[in-house]
Amino acid sequence: MPELPEVETIxxxxxxxxxxxxxxxxxxxxxxxxxxxxxxxxxxxxxRAVTRLTRRGKYIVFxxxxxxxxxxxxxxxxxxxxxxGQHTRPRHVRSTWDLDDGxxxxxxxxxxxxxxxxxxxxxxATADLGVEPLGRGFTVAxxxxxxxxxxxxxxxLLLDQSVIAGLGxxxxxxSLFRAGLHPLRRSNRxxxxxxxxxxxxxxxxxxxxxxxxxxxxxxxxxxxxxxKRLMVYGRxxxxxxxxxxxxxxxxxxxxxxHVCPKCQALDGEL
DNA sequence: TGAATTGTTATCGT
DNA sequence: AACGATAACAATTC
Numbered sequence: 601m602p603e604l605p606e607v608e609t610i611x612x613x614x615x616x617x618x619x620x621x622x623x624x625x626x627x628x629x630x631x632x633x634x635x636x637x638x639x640x641x642x643x644x645x646x647x648r649a650v651t652r653l654t655r656r657g658k659y660i661v662f663x664x665x666x667x668x669x670x671x672x673x674x675x676x677x678x679x680x681x682x683x684x685g686q687h688t689r690p691r692h693v694r695s696t697w698d699l700d701d702g703x704x705x706x707x708x709x710x711x712x713x714x715x716x717x718x719x720x721x722x723x724x725a726t727a728d729l730g731v732e733p734l735g736r737g738f739t740v741a742x743x744x745x746x747x748x749x750x751x752x753x754x755x756x757l758l759l760d761q762s763v764i765a766g767l768g769x770x771x772x773x774x775s776l777f778r779a780g781l782h783p784l785r786r787s788n789r790x791x792x793x794x795x796x797x798x799x800x801x802x803x804x805x806x807x808x809x810x811x812x813x814x815x816x817x818x819x820x821x822x823x824x825x826x827x828k829r830l831m832v833y834g835r836x837x838x839x840x841x842x843x844x845x846x847x848x849x850x851x852x853x854x855x856x857x858h859v860c861p862k863c864q865a866l867d868g869e870l
Numbered sequence: 871t872g873a874a875t876t877g878t879t880a881t882c883g884t
Numbered sequence: 885a886a887c888g889a890t891a892a893c894a895a896t897t898c
Contacts, residue, residue, distance in 0.1 A: 601876080633882095658876090658877095673876090673877090674876095675875085675877075676874095676875045676876055677875080677876095711875080711876095713875085713876065713877085716876095759876090759877090760877095761876095761877070768875095768876075768877095769875080769876085855874095855875085855876095856874075856875090
C-alpha cells in the first residue's frame with residue numbers, strides 16, 4: 601500500500617543512514633523477489649557504496665558507486681527496518697543488507713509481493729513509468745495530453761503507473777474528490793477547468809501527504825498522520841467533510857473506491 | 871471464509 | 885486491429 605508519499609517519506613528517512621555507506625553483504629531468502637536473480641543482485645551490489653537514495657514513482661532507487669542501481673518496490677506490505685532496534689524482533693524478513701558501519705538493513709514483507717531489481721540501466725528499467733506528478737514535467741498541458749485522445753475511466757487511468765507514476769488507491773480517490781470529479785468520468789470528456797483542477801488536486805494531495813509523512817495503515821506502514829486528514833478514502837458512511845453527504849463506497853476497476861455523491865456528481869455521464 | 875491490497879499479464883468485448 | 889475493461893495471479897492478514 602505504500603504510495604508515492606509513503607515511499608518518499610521512507611527515502612528521506614533512510615537516506616542519512618544509507619548514503620555514503622558501503623554494502624558488505626547481501627542475503628535473500630525469497631528467490632522470486634529478486635530480479636534478475638538473487639545471485640545477480642548480490643554480485644551487483646556487494647562491495648559497492650550507496651552514493652544516493654532516491655525515488656521514482658513507487659520505487660526506491662539505490663545509486664551505486666560503479667554506476668549500477670538497485671530498485672526496491674514495496675508493493676503492498678514491504679517495509680525497511682534496522683536490525684539494531686531492541687524492540688520486537690522483526691517478522692517476515694526476506695532480505696538483509698550488511699553495511700560497512702555495522703548496521704544491518706532489513707527488507708520485511710509479509711505478503712512477499714515486494715520486488716528487488718538490479719540494473720545498470722536505470723532509464724531502461726523505469727521506461728514504463730509515466731510522469732513524476734511532483735516533477736517539472738507534470739504540467740496541465742501534459743495531463744491534458746494523457747487524458748485526451750483516450751476514453752478511459754478516470755480512476756483506472758490515474759492508477760496506471762505508465763501514465764502517472766506513484767498514485768495508488770488512496771491518493772487517486774483523494775485527488776478525484778478534491779477535483780470534484782467522479783472516478784467513472786471519461787478522461788476525454790473533461791473541460792479545461794476540470795483538467796486544471798485535477799492537476800492541482802493531484803499535486804496538492806501528494807504534497808500534503810508528504811508533509812504528514814504519509815498514511816499509516818495496519819502495520820504495513822506506520823509513522824504518518826495523513827489518515828486523519830483523508831477526505832474520502834476509508835470514510836464510507838461518514839459525512840463528507842465539505843457537504844455532509846455520506847461518503848459512498850463503490851467498486852471501480854476491482855478497487856474499493858470512495859466518493860462523495862454530491863461533490864463528485866457524474867453530470868449525467870455513463 | 872471472504873475480502874482486501876499492488877501491479878503485471880492474459881483474456882474478453884466492442 | 886486497436887483499445888479498454890475485466891479477470892487471474894502471487895501471498896497473506898484479519
